[in-house]
Structure formats: structure tokens, C-alpha cells
Amino acid sequence: MEFRHLGRSGLIVSEISYGNWITHGSQVEEDAAKQCVQAALDEGITTFDTADVYAGTKAEEVLGRALHGVRRESLEIFTKVYWPTGPGKNDRGLSRKHITESIHGSLRRLQTDYVDLYQAHRFDHETPLEETLKTFDDLVRQGKVLYVGVSEWSAPQIAEALKIADQMGFDRIVSNQPQYSMLWRVIESEVVPLSEAEGVSQIVWSPIAQGVLTGKYLPGQAPPAGSRATSEAGAGFVSRFLENEDVLTRVQDLRPIAADLGLSMAQLAVAWVLQNQNVASAIIGATKPEQVRDNVKAAGVKLDADVLKRIDDVLGPVVERDPAKTVSPEKRP
Numbered sequence: 001m002e003f004r005h006l007g008r009s010g011l012i013v014s015e016i017s018y019g020n021w022i023t024h025g026s027q028v029e030e031d032a033a034k035q036c037v038q039a040a041l042d043e044g045i046t047t048f049d050t051a052d053v054y055a056g057t058k059a060e061e062v063l064g065r066a067l068h069g070v071r072r073e074s075l076e077i078f079t080k081v082y083w084p085t086g087p088g089k090n091d092r093g094l095s096r097k098h099i100t101e102s103i104h105g106s107l108r109r110l111q112t113d114y115v116d117l118y119q120a121h122r123f124d125h126e127t128p129l130e131e132t133l134k135t136f137d138d139l140v141r142q143g144k145v146l147y148v149g150v151s152e153w154s155a156p157q158i159a160e161a162l163k164i165a166d167q168m169g170f171d172r173i174v175s176n177q178p179q180y181s182m183l184w185r186v187i188e189s190e191v192v193p194l195s196e197a198e199g200v201s202q203i204v205w206s207p208i209a210q211g212v213l214t215g216k217y218l219p220g221q222a223p224p225a226g227s228r229a230t231s232e233a234g235a236g237f238v239s240r241f242l243e244n245e246d247v248l249t250r251v252q253d254l255r256p257i258a259a260d261l262g263l264s265m266a267q268l269a270v271a272w273v274l275q276n277q278n279v280a281s282a283i284i285g286a287t288k289p290e291q292v293r294d295n296v297k298a299a300g301v302k303l304d305a306d307v308l309k310r311i312d313d314v315l316g317p318v319v320e321r322d323p324a325k326t327v328s329p330e331k332r333p
Contacts, residue, residue, distance in 0.1 A: 001044030002300045004280045007174030008199025011116065011147055013076050015274060015299045017047035018292070019205065019283035020059045030062055032287065037066035039289035043296040047076040049177075049203065049283050051121055052106050053083035060109035068111055075116075078203070079106045080151055080177075082121035084333055093332045094124035094132040103144055118145040119177055122328040123157045130164055137170040149175035149203070154326045155190035162198055173200060175280065178326065180204035182213060182254075182272050182315060183241060186325040192278045201280035204273050208284075208295075210238035212251060213269035217241075219248040247318045257310050263301065266291075270298035272311065 002015040018040040020033070040048070050063050060079060067075065081102040084092040092098060103118065118139065120132065139145040150158065150173055158176060165172045176195060178187045180202065187202065195202065208214055216224055223242065241247050251265075258268040273282045284295045312319075 001046075001296065003046075005201070006117070006147065006203075006280045007195075007201040009147055009174045011076065011174070013047040013203075013281045014045045015281055016045055016270065016296050017049050017076075017078075017203065017281040017283050018045050019049040019285050020063055021051065021054050021205070021285060030065070033062050034066045035289045036286045036292055037063070039286075039292040040296075041070065043293060044299075045292075045296065046074060047078065047281055049078040049205075050110075051080035051083070051119075052085050052102050052109075053080075053121070057085055057105065057109060060106055064109050064111040072112060077110060077112060077115050078117040078119065078149075079110065079115050080119040080121035081106075082124060082151075094120055094127045094135075096131055096135045099132065099135045099139070103139055107144065114144050114146060117147045117149050117175065119149040119151050119175070120153070121151045123150070123153050124332065125328065125330055126332055129160060130168065133161060133164055133168070133170050137165075137168075140171045147171070147174050149173050149177065151177035152179070152326055152328065153191075155194045155323070157328075158191065158198075158200065159194055162200075172198075175201045175203050177203045177205060177283075179206045180273055180276075180279070181207050181209040182269060182311060183209045183247065183251075183319055184325075185319055185321050186323050188276075189321065190323045191326065192276070196278050202276070202278050203281045203283065204279055205283045207273040207282045208266050208269045209241055212238060212241040212247070213254070213265060215251055215255060215265045217248055218252070219245045244318065250315050250318055253314045254311065257307065257314070261301075261303075261307065263298070264294055266295055267298040267301070270295055271301035271303055272308075274298065274301070275303050275308065 003012045004015055006013050050060050081099055090097050136148040153176055161173055180187055258265050270282050273279055286292045
């Protein structure tokens with residue numbers, strides 16, 4: 001495993017982190033989830049990412065049990081707040097009330113006194129940004145949160161948060177967690193340049209494009225049984241890629257590139273996002289321990305300029321680059 005600093009902070013994270021969106025508490029049984037977490041630990045992963053909303057809070061509980069007994073100081077545990085965790089009007093968003101109540105719930109479920117990184121899961125248009133940042137700063141001062149970050153925020157939203165933090169003397173955000181892959185590059189034109197200048201890292205999710213970049217989804221064929229595309233939780237996210245046969249055809253054309261490098265398709269996809277030096281860590285998910293062991297082999301892989309050009313030439317027009325695709329709901333869900 002290789003390691004990188006998170007933003008301009010002193011925190012070091014594993015280049016590949018383990019995330020349990022969709023899987024823990026829903027798609028896989030708890031025994032399988034624990035086996036995947038153990039495989040991640042065995043392979044040198046120290047960074048674990050989750051969120052209060054995943055599987056209706058069950059994902060945090062499963063991760064807490066899976067990590068029970070592991071030396072806390074050897075781990076970096078990340079979680080998030082924003083999406084609904086209950087039926088009430090205040091069980092969502094980034095108000096002082098919801099953030100405060102949510103962190104206490106997350107700490108209880110994760111069986112820890114603090115989280116290393118607490119992230120605003122989306123931008124909340126209904127809460128003053130000063131209120132959100134002040135609440136995060138209070139949690140840092142209370143020792144319940146060590147660092148703060150955001151997820152899927154646009155460049156202007158990140159810039160405004162940094163400006164307010166500097167003006168008010170709050171802890172600055174050190175990270176953003178966006179979707180990023182060979183097929184989804186919407187952060188490259190605005191978010192990454194701003195983040196590089198301001199000392200903010202990307203912790204990217206879906207580097208394998210919800211499994212599409214493994215090559216298992218074939219043009220003109222039904223999705224394989226048991227794949228994310230056939231699950232209730234994951235089908236909506238992967239459909240954007242599966243609806244375009246040109247995407248699936250071009251992904252198959254990446255196979256010779258991966259073969260020339262001695263990599264699996266998944267390893268090539270994860271290694272690709274790690275070539276971006278603003279990326280501190282790539283989040284992988286898994287339903288089987290073998291998937292973890294396969295994906296971690298992407299750590300430390302260097303792709304030269306010729307390889308990156310070959311990938312760009314193959315994918316061509318199917319790559320999504322529009323920065324406007326980074327968007328948070330205008331109203332709380």
C-alpha cells in the first residue's frame with residue numbers, strides 16, 4: 001500500500017480506501033462484509049469511508065462491528081452528514097441541530113469517540129454556510145472530529161467555504177469527495193485547479209464507474225446476475241453508463257491496454273484516478289474479499305503519458321466533463 005497526505009494537513013491516508021456505500025447493511029450479509037473489511041486491513045488499507053445515510057444507518061453499524069478490536073490509532077475513519085436519517089424535517093441537511101445529532105449517532109454506531117474526517121455529504125442551500133462551518137468547527141474543538149471535508153461540492157461552493165473559514169478563524173476543509181473515473185471527469189476543469197491551489201484533496205468515489213470499467217457489462221447483453229445493475233440500490237447509479245452502448249463498446253476496447261500493463265480492468269481504472277496528484281485516495285467497495293485483493297494492486301502503479309493518451313483516444317466522446325454535473329439538491333430531500 002502507498003500513502004498520501006490529505007490536503008495540506010498532516011493526516012496521511014492510504015492511497016486506496018475501503019467504502020461501504022450500497023454494500024454493508026444491504027447488498028451483502030454481515031459475515032461477508034466483515035471478511036471484506038479484514039481483507040482490506042490485511043492488504044494495508046487504513047482508511048475507511050462510510051456515511052450515516054448508507055443502508056439507513058446500518059452501514060455504519062456494520063463497519064463499527066467489523067473494525068471492533070482494531071487499534072483505533074491505526075485507522076482513519078471517515079463518515080458524512082446531509083441526507084435524511086429519519087422522518088423529521090430536521091433529520092436532514094447541514095443545520096446545527098442535524099449535524100450535532102448526526103455526529104453523536106455516527107460515533108455510537110461506529111463505536112468510536114471521534115472520526116478522523118467528517119464530511120458534508122452535499123451542499124445545503126437551506127442553511128447558512130456560516131452555521132454549518134461553525135458547527136463543524138465546534139465539533140473539532142470538542143475532539144469529536146479531527147478534520148472536516150465536503151462531498152460533491154462545486155468549485156464556487158468550496159471557494160466560499162474556504163473564504164468564510166479564513167474570515168472566521170474556523171478549521172478549513174481539507175478534502176472533497178467527488179465521483180471521478182475515466183468516464184466521469186467533471187471535477188477536472190474547476191474543482192481540481194481550485195483544490196490544488198487551496199490545499200484540498202479529492203477522495204474519489206466510484207473509480208470503476210459502478211463496475212462498468214471492469215468490462216463485465218457487455219454491449220447488447222443483459223447485466224450479469226448479481227451485479228450492481230441488477231440490485232435495487234445500485235441500478236439507478238450505473239444506468240447512466242449502461243444506457244449508452246457506445247460506452248460499453250469503448251470500455252471493451254480498454255482490455256488490450258490493461259493486458260499490455262499486466263493489470264486487470266479494475267486495477268487499470270483505479271490506477272488511472274491515482275495518477276491525478278490532487279487525489280489523495282480512491283474509494284473501493286466490495287462484495288467479496290477477492291475484489292479487495294484485486295483492486296489494491298493498483299496502489300503505486302504508474303501510468304506513463306502514452307498509456308494515458310491511449311485511454312483518452314479509446315474513450316473519446318463518451319467521457320463526461322461538464323462541471324455543471326456537480327450539483328446538490330436545491331431543497332433538502
